[in-house]
Amino acid sequence: ATIANPGELAERLIEDEVEVLSANGAPAAEKTFVFYNPPVVNRALGIRRSYINESSRVAQEFLKHDLQTMVFANSRLHTEILLTYLQQANPHFPGTPETIRGYRGGYLPHERREIERGLREGRIRGVVSTSALELGIDVGSLDATVMAGYPGTIAATGQRAGRAGRRSGSSCAVMVASSAPLDQFIVRHPDYFFGNTPEHAFIQPDNxxxxxxxxxxxxxxxxxxxxxxxxxxxxxxxxxxxxxxxxxxxxxxxxxxxxxxxxxxxVSLRSVTSDNFLIIDVTGQPEVIGEVDFPSALTTVHEKAIYLHGGEQYHVEHLDFKERKAYVKRVDVDYYTDAVRYTQVRVLEVADQARASEARPEIPAAKTHGDVLVRSQVVGFKKIKFFTNENVGSGKLELPENEMHTTSYWLTLERALVESLPFSISERQSGMFGLLHAMESVATLLLMCDGRDLGTAIGERPPAPGAQAEAFLPASMKEASIEDGIGATSKEIFEPNLYLFDAYPGGIGFSEPLYRTHELLLAKTRELIAGCGCESGCPSCVGPAGDLAPRAKEAALAILGKVCG
Ligand SMILES: [Zn+2]
Missing domain, CATH: 1.10.10 (Arc Repressor Mutant, subunit A)
Structure with a gap:
């Protein structure tokens, strides 16, 4: 079974008794499972070698030995970037079909069927995929899988690793850890992975x-x-x-x-909303090459974006919102684009609220969970160079807001607490963003959920629930610090709410458990930050040092010290 509680889940779904059949009939030959942590190249800043580049290098080793290899990336963008790298390393003879292919949602069905067949028949030697190839689709068994980053859950890791494994002969699965706290935790505690049962499927049938x-x-x-x-x-x-x-x-x-x-x-089995955009290539005769859902359209096919598809680069000429169409032209550039998104949360209804510390209610902080409205807007984009990840430009955008009604847990730092912090305004803010970054990682681990199931935002506590909220705030300090005038904000926050919200419309039940385990969440977050070996903040604790003010790690720990008492 790929989840821990199939019986319980089925019973909640159909509201009747079920019997669980849990025997595994899959063939088992020798399989090697490797957890690889890219080496640290800058100890002070806690910077490791890029896990994307390292995943590409590992996959390239397998391909060189003619082993059929599947690479998993955790986003569509990373899928296309890895595909670009592997295709460049394995040029095919002109006139012959590409042997390294990409696979993800948004490719047209006939293209996907063709890739699946190519994999089964062995013509395609390497494929880079999102979770789309994790389950269900028959592509036969491969020799090796490489995971670029921890897939987020034990269940997904098992499924991805399971794509490698022939009936006879050995196979290999490699997980290349990113610098994210969760990846670093997993790679240092493999017993957590091998000893733990897969996650409990959370479901809210009454959503x-x-x-x-x-x-x-x-x-x-x-x-x-x-x-x-x-x-x-x-x-x-x-x-x-x-x-x-x-x-x-x-x-x-x-x-x-x-x-x-x-x-x-x-109705999609995986995501709750649907409203797709068609992507039309107008380089020659107009031709539909793919589709993208509404939230992703805002970040991947906005005007001036570089849309990556099957290792090809397309410049987005025009995004027609009304007709739900994006017009693109093929180009050859050495960069890709990454959208800058601002997120704002408005409290709609408080379900429960209490002092942050039960033992010391005088501490000026509170915990709450309830219903919120999350509004996000893509306000710009960055141009990022392939291979080096240099930021080589940016632009502003004005796109419609995306609204979502969901549930959230949040921590309020009251004015007295914020003002007692012996730091500058930007250091305090960096401390808050850093703290939230670490809290999100710990929450993911406590809930045993996928990192993408939770969203984060920081906002000024409104005078009353439902009151008009203030301007958009950046989703992270990284985005706040973007130069070139993309709405850089230095607005001081006096009484911040640190939100951890369910990233699905209606919520899927994470907020109440976070509220309940709030003290454990803060204690574990403190352990994570204090225990990190970096000097002043790194991607494995409060976030990349370059994105934060110099004393962010210190400020985050000072806030925690005050909240925990
Ligand atoms: Zn660190």
Missing amino acids: LEILINHLKCAAFELPIAPEDRFGEVDVQDLCARLAEAGYLHRAGEHYHWTQQAYPADT
């Missing part, structure tokens, strides 16, 4: 957004009768609302599906 989609699908199959049950939920009330919105029609006692569209088309 309204998910529930409504299920209800639409159910109505499409059969009219909904008054006696139909869906757990504890008031089905009749929801049907009445869907009827008002024009999705259902009431005839007698029953609700019928009225729309032309097939509702399951808009």
Whole structure:
């Protein structure tokens, strides 16, 4: 099983008893599992050799020995960057097909089928993929897998490693650790990985957004009768609302599906929202080359972006929001683009609130969890050079905001606490961003969730829940410090809320557990930062030193010292 609690999960989903079959029939030949930590090249700044470059180097070793290799990256951007590196290292003869391919969401179905076939038949010798090839799709077994960065969960690591392994002959799986605290924890404590059962699947079957989609699908199959049950939920009330919105029609006692569209088309098993953009190559005759979902469109196909697809570079000429189309032209440049996003959180409703320290309620800090509105906006982009990762330029953008209603846990530092910190304004702010960076990593570990399941933001505590929030704040200090006038902010925060929010609309149930384990979360965060061997902050504790004020690590520890008492 790839999750720890399949029985419990299924029982919550169908609200009935289930029996778990847990025998593993997969073949087992010898397999080597390597955890590789790239060496430190600058001890003071805690900088390691780039894990992307190192993953490329390891994969290249396998490919050189004609071993069919699958490389996993943790984002679409990294997938394309690794693909670019590996294709350059393995040039194919003109007129013959590419032997190193990319694979991710957003490629067209026929392109994906062709790659899957090529892998099964052995024509394709190397593939770089996102989690898209982790599960389900039959591509046969390969000789080696390389993971560029910890996949986020034990379950996903097991699945990725499982792609290598022939019935006979040995195979190898390599995990190349990034500098992120979670990666560093895993690579130093392999027993955590090998000794721990895979994560518990968290699910909130009563998440309204998910529930409504299920209800639409159910109505499409059969009219909904008054006696139909869906757990504890008031089905009749929801049907009445869907009827008002024009999705259902009431005839007698029953609700019928009225729309032309097939509702399951808009329901994804992995992500909760859907609203895709088509990507059209207009270099020659216009041709659709891929698609991208709404949130990713804002960061990957904004105007002037370099869109990477199958190792090719395309310049985005125009993004048509209304028609949901991005027009791109093929180019040959030595950089890619990375979007700069500002995130703002507004508190909608407080579910529970208490002093940060139960034993010492006089400490000027509080903990809360509840409903929030997360608004994010892409405000610019950076141009980053391949191989060296140098920042070679930037630009401003004005794109629509993306809004999401979700749940959050947050820590409030009250004015008295902030003012008692013996640091400059920018050092205090860096300390807060650094602290939140470390808290996020620790929260991921405590919840055994994927790092991408949580989002972070810092904002001024509003006078009252629901009050008009202030201007956008950068998602991290890194983005605040971007020069060239991309909305650089030096605005002082007097009473900050440090938010750790569920990164899915409606929330998937992480906020309340974080609220409950708040003291453990802070104690472990303190251990992480204090125990880090760097001098003044590094990617493995409070974030890269270059992105923060010089005394950020010290400031983060000072804040923790005050909050914990
Ligand atoms: Zn450090």
